[in-house]
Every structure is written in structure tokens, then in C-alpha cells.
Amino acid sequence: MKITFHGAAQEVTGSCTMIETEQLRFLVDCGMFQGGREAADRNRESFAFDPSTISFVLLTHAHIDHSGLLPKLWREGFRGPVYSTPATADLLEIMLRDSAHIQESDAERAKRYRNRDRVAAEPIYVMEDAEAILGQLHPVHYDEYFSPHDNVRVRLRDAGHILGSAIVEIWVKEGADERKLVFSGDLGQPGRPILRDPFLINDADILLVESTYGDRHHKNHADTIDEFVTVVNETLQSKKGNVIVPAFAVGRTQELIYYLHCLARQGRFGHLDIFVDSPMATAVTELTMRHLELFDAQAQTLAAWHASGTGIPNLRFVGSVDESRALNTISSGAIIIAASGMCTAGRIKHHLLHNLGGRRNAVLITGYQAQGTLGRRLVEGAEQVRIFGKEVQVRASIHTLGGFSAHADQAALLKWLGAFENPPLQTFVMHGEPRSSAALANEITRQLGWRAQIPKKRETIIIPPGEAEDRP
Known part of the structure; x- marks a missing residue:
């Protein structure tokens, strides 16, 4: 053999x-x-x-x-x-x-x-x-x-x-x-x-x-959650900025939606406006909900709570290009989750272009970033990156949450x-x-x-x- x-x-x-x-x-x-x-x-x-x-x-x-x-x-x-x-x-x-x-x-x-x-x-x-x-x-x-x-x-x-x-x-x-x-x-x-x-x-x-x-070793799970809550609350409430999350359309996006809803249910977040700006992530999320038999018990319980429609965050799946562009006019209060997870292509690059330069904003890196990718450069502390041929100063805070890794x-x-x-x-x-x-x-x-x-x-x-x- x-x-x-x-x-x-x-x-x-x-x-x-x-x-x-x-x-x-x-x-x-x-x-x-x-x-x-x-x-x-x-x-x-x-x-x-x-x-x-x-x-x-x-x-x-x-x-x-x-x-x-x-x-x-x-x-x-x-x-x-x-x-x-x-x-x-x-x-x-x-x-x-x-x-x-x-x-x-x-x-x-x-x-x-x-x-x-x-x-x-x-x-x-x-x-x-x-x-x-x-x-x-x-x-x-x-x-x-x-x-x-x-x-x-x-x-x-x-x-x-x-x-x-x-x-x-x-x-x-x-x-x-x-x-x-x-x-x-x-x-x-x-x-x-x-x-x-x-x-x-x-x-x-x-x-x-x-x-x-x-x-x-990944960061302790409880510490990761605490850091996640702190970054989101400080950015949205104290700094009045946006939280930008590059996320893989399969797996990571659904996990982030889970955490945001779970923590909101626990009272650790105030009102949340969450935008999932990825047609593929939207389709995958819908598909995921059709495979509840593969979920663990906690996920099944949260899915039932979300289905009740009581006290849940404002979650919006963005479809059209025009809707996606409109997100870039939001100056504060938004959590924008978009693909690709390594920032190599897709709508996330547009959101980074419009938000990296703002000191009030935060970028959450929640997954592996391969060598040579824009995501890897952000993780490694680049002060300036090139997006769509434009030099962009990195003034937003960059947070790597390794404890979210799949x-x-x-x-x-x-x-x-x-x-x-x-x-x-x-x-x-x-x-x-x-x-x-x-x-x-x-x-x-x-x-x-x-x-x-x-x-x-x-x-x-x-x-x-x-x-x-x-x-x-």
C-alpha cells in the first residue's frame, strides 16, 4: 500500500x-x-x-x-x-x-x-x-x-x-x-x-x-467568553463603534449567532443589532437548523428559545449587494459578521475598508488565519494594510479570540x-x-x-x- x-x-x-x-x-x-x-x-x-x-x-x-x-x-x-x-x-x-x-x-x-x-x-x-x-x-x-x-x-x-x-x-x-x-x-x-x-x-x-x-492551547473557554462580552459591550456602549467579525460561513457564523443569543438570554448583553452579511452563511444557517438532530442538548434548548421570539436580539440576514453597502453607512451600534473568515475575499473586505480606520471600532478574529492572508496580517499587528488597492490605516482594535476555534x-x-x-x-x-x-x-x-x-x-x-x- x-x-x-x-x-x-x-x-x-x-x-x-x-x-x-x-x-x-x-x-x-x-x-x-x-x-x-x-x-x-x-x-x-x-x-x-x-x-x-x-x-x-x-x-x-x-x-x-x-x-x-x-x-x-x-x-x-x-x-x-x-x-x-x-x-x-x-x-x-x-x-x-x-x-x-x-x-x-x-x-x-x-x-x-x-x-x-x-x-x-x-x-x-x-x-x-x-x-x-x-x-x-x-x-x-x-x-x-x-x-x-x-x-x-x-x-x-x-x-x-x-x-x-x-x-x-x-x-x-x-x-x-x-x-x-x-x-x-x-x-x-x-x-x-x-x-x-x-x-x-x-x-x-x-x-x-x-x-x-x-x-x-486555546484560551480557557470562560475567559474567552468574558473577553468576547467585554469587547462587544465596550465597543457598542462605551466607544459607540461597530464590531466587525470575519467568520467562516460554515460553522463559525452559526457558533457566533449561538453565543450572541445565549449571552443575551443570560443578560450579559443589552440590545444587539446583528447583521449576517453573507448569502452563503445565510443558506448554511438555514441548513443547520434543518439538522437539529446533530446538535447537543444545550443548542437544542437555545433553538427552542429563539423560536419563541421573546426577548431575542435583532438578527438580520443581509442578502443583496445594496443592503450590504448600506451597512457601511452605520457609524455605531452594529455587529457585522461577514465572510470570508480569513479576510481574503467577499463582503468582509468592504466592511474592513470602512471600519479599520476608526478607533471606536473593533475587529474580532475568531478562527485560524493562514499565512499570506489579510486576516493573518491583522493578527500579527500590521499598522497598515492594502484593501482593493487602497492603503488603510489600522486604528480599530484587533482582538484574537482563539477560544472560539473549531x-x-x-x-x-x-x-x-x-x-x-x-x-x-x-x-x-x-x-x-x-x-x-x-x-x-x-x-x-x-x-x-x-x-x-x-x-x-x-x-x-x-x-x-x-x-x-x-x-x-
Whole structure:
């Protein structure tokens, strides 16, 4: 068996891992690279393998860095099924169409304004490709076994990261040998609202684990909430400014809505005017409410309170471009939540353009910011940034609330790993920047006594046949 890391090796985005035996090839995830011009160029490169030779794809979840190149995979020859949870399949109906629309819009803009950039003037894929790959989706419920191939058996487990996110258990036969592979996907931080905690896996021969926050611990949850309340109240009431929140349309936006309503119910906020300025986030929020069966008990209770319509904050979902522009005329009292979460595109850039220069305003960073993104520059303390060709002075206060992260921190990752009854034969640490992956790998060895490897980009690992006594 061979495992080739076509993305998310010593980096966070571009998740795409190929499993290869003498009988078949399949992928776990097929995501976009994110963060700067280099990522855009990499998304345009041809795959390092022939997509027509891929038998099927197993998808951990719907975030674009895990799913965003599926339409390109189809465009370049893939014709097999894509397996995911039902909620992930529902989210992809929204996200891949939105991604295709962005590809087409960016290409059209390049034709108009960058005539010399012929590469940028061609979309990576178009709506027709997105619609085609959506037709290949095969939803499978959590905890059900299925066989996408005679020699492969799979089970999806709740990863607690976003709606429908999955840990993937895969049993692969090759001759008389069978290996169990486990892909953690992106693991959620336990104890967070809305979704259930990640399912605990107790065995694997080959383990591939994420390390996005493998080098750090999130702030205590209670302290994060206190800071969130303080920033919002001081900005809206004392400073008379606006709170701008870049947020991922899937997961983070719904969690922020949850916290704002929960804390308002507790009396920790006064009147709130909340604007969700993202058509995709609006659609995802509506979809989320249709999957109440995946919520934890607290989230279900809050949903019932919100449905009663008594004493709830003023929550408005902004649809049209004109409505979005109108938000920039609001000088104070607004909480504006908009995508993209890393401030790389979308309506959030317009709101930052109009609000970063005001000392009364605050920007809340609530999620991971990849290298090369506008969000990362704000987190790192840039005093001036460039938005839509304009130099903007950063006078608004910037607050990073790591405790809101949908990713497990180092302690949570190690606790999840600690549920394994025996060490895996091999453990690969991926989905992290080099420092994060190295830190987690070192802690795995120090605390658990396992061997842990950090794969290189496009590295192929050969897994020899063997028995359980090979374990460390």
C-alpha cells in the first residue's frame, strides 16, 4: 500500500491524500490551497496524478480547503462516487456552487482588468463542473459501514468540527493483508456548543491526524467568553463603534449567532443589532437548523428559545449587494459578521475598508488565519494594510479570540489520541504549519511513546504488509 500526501503536508490547507494498492486508487479529501498568490497558482496546477484513475473519494467535511477542488477533479477526468455524511452533502450543494461562481467571477474580472494575465482569465472550474460533481455525491450516515470497493470498508464518525464533519475509518485489503487507516479530518474542540464532541477511536494501524493548533492551547473557554462580552459591550456602549467579525460561513457564523443569543438570554448583553452579511452563511444557517438532530442538548434548548421570539436580539440576514453597502453607512451600534473568515475575499473586505480606520471600532478574529492572508496580517499587528488597492490605516482594535476555534488544541488532540488502546503502527501528523506539526509530533512521542512522522509535500510512503507485533 502507498500513501501520497498531495496537500496539507507541513501546511494547513489543500487537503488531498491518495491511498494506492495494486487494485485501486482513492482519495481522502480534495481541497483548495488557501493563502496568497502562491495558493492560487497551486490550485491551477494539474493534479500530480491522473484523476480518471481515482476510483472514489472519501470526504471528511465541506470546508473548501477539504472539498474545493472536487469540481476540478471532475473537470480533469474523475467519474467516480464521492462519499460523505448527509449534512456534508447538503453543505456542498451550497459551497461548491458558490466556489464555482467565484471562479467564474474572478476570471471575468481578470479579463476586464488584467488582460495580460491570461492564466487568471481562465476559471479553475465552472458551474457545470460543480453541478456534475454534486451528482456524484453518495451520502452515508454516521456509524454505518459501507464498501466503496470490494477490498475497502469504511465508517464515518462524528468529528465535532463543523456540521457533518467526519473522522474516517478505512479497512483496506491487499492480498491476505488488511490494514485499518484512520483519518482524523479536522477535529473539533470538545465542550464547544452546538455540535457533539469528537468520537473517540480506539485503534488503527495507520493514523493520520491533524495539527492545525498542535503547538498551542486555546484560551480557557470562560475567559474567552468574558473577553468576547467585554469587547462587544465596550465597543457598542462605551466607544459607540461597530464590531466587525470575519467568520467562516460554515460553522463559525452559526457558533457566533449561538453565543450572541445565549449571552443575551443570560443578560450579559443589552440590545444587539446583528447583521449576517453573507448569502452563503445565510443558506448554511438555514441548513443547520434543518439538522437539529446533530446538535447537543444545550443548542437544542437555545433553538427552542429563539423560536419563541421573546426577548431575542435583532438578527438580520443581509442578502443583496445594496443592503450590504448600506451597512457601511452605520457609524455605531452594529455587529457585522461577514465572510470570508480569513479576510481574503467577499463582503468582509468592504466592511474592513470602512471600519479599520476608526478607533471606536473593533475587529474580532475568531478562527485560524493562514499565512499570506489579510486576516493573518491583522493578527500579527500590521499598522497598515492594502484593501482593493487602497492603503488603510489600522486604528480599530484587533482582538484574537482563539477560544472560539473549531479546531482542537494541543491538549484536546492529545486527549483524543490517548483513547487509542494500542499505538498505531505509523502515525502521520499533517494539516499544520511546520512548527505546529513538529510540536504535536514531539508531544505524541514524549507523552504517548509513539513514533510520529511529519510527511513532506507530495511524499509517498510505502506501507509494507505486516502483523500486529510490528507495533511500537
